[in-house]
Amino acid sequence: MTAERVDDAPFTVGIVGEAAPGVYEHVLAAVVASGASAEIWTEANALARRASVDAVVFLVGSAPRRLQPIASALDRDPRTRGVPRVLVVDAATTAAEIAPLGAGALVLAGARREAFMEAFSRVTEQLRARVDAARRARAESAELGELERTLADIQGEGASLSHDARVLFGVILGYASNLRDGFAGPITDEQRRHVLSIVEASNDAAALLDRYVAALRRVIPAMSEPPRSLVPRVDVRREHDLGELARGTVALFGGVAAAKGIRLRADTTGVRAWCDAMQIKQALVNLIANALKLTPAGGAVDVVERLTEPAPAGSTARREVELVVVDTGPGIPAEHRARVFERGVRLDRDRDTPGSGVGLTIVRDVAEMHHGRVRIDEAPGGGASIALVFPVNLRTRSGESRAVAAAASASPSPSGEGSDDASSQRSSPPSSPRRRELRDFE
Amino acid sequence: MTRAAAHVLLVDDHPKALEVFELRLKGLGHRVTIANNGEVAIGVVERDRPDLVVLDVTMPEMNGYQACRAIKRIDPAIAVIILTAKTEAADRFWASQSGADEFLNKPIDPALLVQKIEALLGKSS
Numbered sequence: 001m002t003a004e005r006v007d008d009a010p011f012t013v014g015i016v017g018e019a020a021p022g023v024y025e026h027v028l029a030a031v032v033a034s035g036a037s038a039e040i041w042t043e044a045n046a047l048a049r050r051a052s053v054d055a056v057v058f059l060v061g062s063a064p065r066r067l068q069p070i071a072s073a074l075d076r077d078p079r080t081r082g083v084p085r086v087l088v089v090d091a092a093t094t095a096a097e098i099a100p101l102g103a104g105a106l107v108l109a110g111a112r113r114e115a116f117m118e119a120f121s122r123v124t125e126q127l128r129a130r131v132d133a134a135r136r137a138r139a140e141s142a143e144l145g146e147l148e149r150t151l152a153d154i155q156g157e158g159a160s161l162s163h164d165a166r167v168l169f170g171v172i173l174g175y176a177s178n179l180r181d182g183f184a185g186p187i188t189d190e191q192r193r194h195v196l197s198i199v200e201a202s203n204d205a206a207a208l209l210d211r212y213v214a215a216l217r218r219v220i221p222a223m224s225e226p227p228r229s230l231v232p233r234v235d236v237r238r239e240h241d242l243g244e245l246a247r248g249t250v251a252l253f254g255g256v257a258a259a260k261g262i263r264l265r266a267d268t269t270g271v272r273a274w275c276d277a278m279q280i281k282q283a284l285v286n287l288i289a290n291a292l293k294l295t296p297a298g299g300a301v302d303v304v305e306r307l308t309e310p311a312p313a314g315s316t317a318r319r320e321v322e323l324v325v326v327d328t329g330p331g332i333p334a335e336h337r338a339r340v341f342e343r344g345v346r347l348d349r350d351r352d353t354p355g356s357g358v359g360l361t362i363v364r365d366v367a368e369m370h371h372g373r374v375r376i377d378e379a380p381g382g383g384a385s386i387a388l389v390f391p392v393n394l395r396t397r398s399g400e401s402r403a404v405a406a407a408a409s410a411s412p413s414p415s416g417e418g419s420d421d422a423s424s425q426r427s428s429p430p431s432s433p434r435r436r437e438l439r440d441f442e
Numbered sequence: 443m444t445r446a447a448a449h450v451l452l453v454d455d456h457p458k459a460l461e462v463f464e465l466r467l468k469g470l471g472h473r474v475t476i477a478n479n480g481e482v483a484i485g486v487v488e489r490d491r492p493d494l495v496v497l498d499v500t501m502p503e504m505n506g507y508q509a510c511r512a513i514k515r516i517d518p519a520i521a522v523i524i525l526t527a528k529t530e531a532a533d534r535f536w537a538s539q540s541g542a543d544e545f546l547n548k549p550i551d552p553a554l555l556v557q558k559i560e561a562l563l564g565k566s567s
Contacts, residue, residue: 163500163527163528164527166527166529166547166548166549167456167459167527167548169548169549170459170462170527170548170550171456171458171459171462171549172549173549173550173552174458174459174461174462174463174549174552175462177551177552177553178462178465178552181552183465183469199551202549206549210529248538252534252538252545278539281535281539282535285531285532285534285535286531289531
């Protein structure tokens with residue numbers, strides 16, 4: 001078919017309708033001269049054959065109406081809608097009769113053979129241009145695919161190289177530090193000075209590698225996009241203390257916050273909610289990591305939890321819990337708030353901060369799987385306040401059956417808490433450094 | 443030193459990475475066992491119940507997180523430090539999910555690792 005053809009096979013032209021023998025002869029001669037092959041249709045087989053040709057000749061003659069069903073069929077079928085048409089008309093054929101047959105090159109039945117030749121050479125040119133365009137599009141798409149694979153490989157190799165080099169720097173640093181501290185025998189002051197330089201240089205080199213990997217991620221953000229199925233499992237069969245979850249997650253970042261001079265704390269009251277603890281933690285990890293990245297030294301990051309007011313009797317409104325991460329960073333301008341949830345989107349001002357623009361997408365996915373949402377506000381001090389909001393008692397609401405069904409079909413572990421099971425591949429992080437899932441939390 | 447003659451199990455598939463820590467820990471009077479993969483490490487834990495395990499993550503067969511979970515199932519009182527060249531927030535998250543007490547990145551100054559080890563041993567004794 002014309003629209004998808006990229007090969008060099010001759011074009012085929014379908015010919016249907018009535019014409020005097022002389023006109024038929026002109027048409028066939030012109031088709032052959034243009035390098036195409038002709039297929040003579042009857043009105044009966046035209047409908048069946050229509051998708052197998054590259055152009056159609058309507059011999060309109062004195063019975064234009066008989067060709068209308070064929071023209072309509074061509075118009076209805078997306079495969080044939082754009083097939084070039086040549087309309088061979090009598091001098092008596094009216095515009096109203098031609099119109100339903102669609103746009104095409106008009107040739108008078110009584111015209112000289114050259115007129116037919118010219119019409120067909122234009123059709124052939126048109127067809128060749130289409131084939132070339134399709135071929136170019138296919139080649140470009142293949143090139144883009146190839147480029148994408150190459151970039152993904154570069155990124156994967158970069159991460160893998162950085163990992164291996166860190167291990168080796170660890171060995172250098174280890175031996176040098178042992179020398180420095182006298183674990184390999186006495187050391188002179190001069191030797192110590194040299195060893196300290198080795199220690200410093202290997203620390204610097206490891207930091208440089210980090211920058212390289214971060215730069216690769218910035219340049220190729222789409223490559224680090226995780227599949228949406230990253231967070232496929234929602235298990236709401238247990239009630240969890242959100243305060244405990246928040247404090248546990250905050251504790252993970254104690255070192256990072258202290259190193260940046262940021263006060264990080266969880267201000268929680270112990271609200272309990274039905275949720276998938278692993279996913280809620282995953283969302284909090286992303287929110288806290290983002291907040292710490294963007295908050296300047298001396299700032300603060302707080303994780304608070306709130307319960308909405310109980311709904312008045314008779315109301316169908318669900319009581320919701322909010323887990324909010326508030327920072328004293330630059331905040332997210334109102335006009336960008338909808339956009340930051342898109343995978344791979346990062347604000348221009350954050351270009352120099354490591355990250356892939358995936359974190360908030362994960363948070364949104366977790367919220368949605370809990371039949372909730374993510375709300376971005378401005379914190380009182382101008383920073384960002386990002387809330388993960390979801391029904392506190394998801395179990396008893398309409399979401400339950402779907403969520404539990406999804407959990408049951410997605411989780412290979414019958415124990416409910418699949419994440420505690422080391423044999424569960426779903427919850428075990430992959431060993432291979434080439435798997436991309438691990439990037440998702442930044 | 444917070445307490446003498448603790449038994450530390452070092453697990454890494456890179457022998458040189460183990461040697462630097464082994465030398466220092468032994469020099470400080472600790473007993474050190476080394477294992478080159480997670481399976482061997484779990485065997486040592488079942489048999490000898492070391493006080494603390496330092497686990498690499500990227501190892502063939504069983505990764506450090508999986509080994510950590512298995513160790514904590516055998517005896518939750520055994521302190522586990524994940525020591526890895528994997529530097530992303532996700533790794534810290536997985537480490538906490540697997541029950542690790544501490545997450546540290548390579549390269550690390552062995553003096554700092556020893557500090558962390560002794561702090562954990564002090565906490566548990």
